[in-house]
């Protein structure tokens with residue numbers, strides 16, 4: 001990272017940004033064509049979990065190339081200034097790299113759905129068989145990630 005003073009060096013702080021983020025952007029690539037897609041997600045033990053339809057462009061791309069990059073952010077605030085240069089953005093963000101795979105077994109899918117739901121809600125949730133048939137789960141095993149903050 002060029003501006004070292006902005007790096008979040010405490011792994012706990014990096015995880016805290018992930019846990020507070022609402023949306024995750026997953027970057028995929030296939031045949032030299034990039035594709036960035038925003039999704040809701042859950043995080044546990046170094047893995048991201050995403051629920052999705054069983055078909056579509058991102059699933060097709062992951063099947064062909066499992067390498068992904070992701071970005072999440074928290075604590076966003078636009079800061080105004082007297083001149084254009086004094087305007088800014090407070091943020092904490094995380095960018096990481098990993099490998100995506102599809103969770104196929106129903107026990108793993110239910111566990112992943114629980115992780116995703118717990119990201120947004122403290123309430124317990126049930127998943128019908130019909131939903132389980134329709135849903136696919138993407139698991140991203142994170143290899144490396146960095147955290148950065150600005151404006152604090």
Ligand SMILES: Cc1cc2nc3c(=O)[nH]c(=O)nc-3n(C[C@H](O)[C@H](O)[C@H](O)COP(=O)(O)OP(=O)(O)OC[C@H]3O[C@@H](n4cnc5c(N)ncnc54)[C@H](O)[C@@H]3O)c2cc1C
Nearest residue numbers: 023024037038039040041050051052053055056057058059
């Ligand atoms: C805040 C937010 C949260 C979301 N959470 C989820 C989630 O948890 N799970 C989930 O599966 N999806 C979620 N979505 C929708 C997601 O961004 C995709 O639209 C969806 O997953 C379909 O992706 P796909 O690759 O299967 O697209 P396909 O249906 O195969 O369509 C591919 C084509 O549609 C275009 N396209 C796809 N998505 C978008 C988009 N979001 N905006 C504009 N054009 C698009 C692409 O450019 C491409 O040309 C969320 C979207 C937003 C904005």
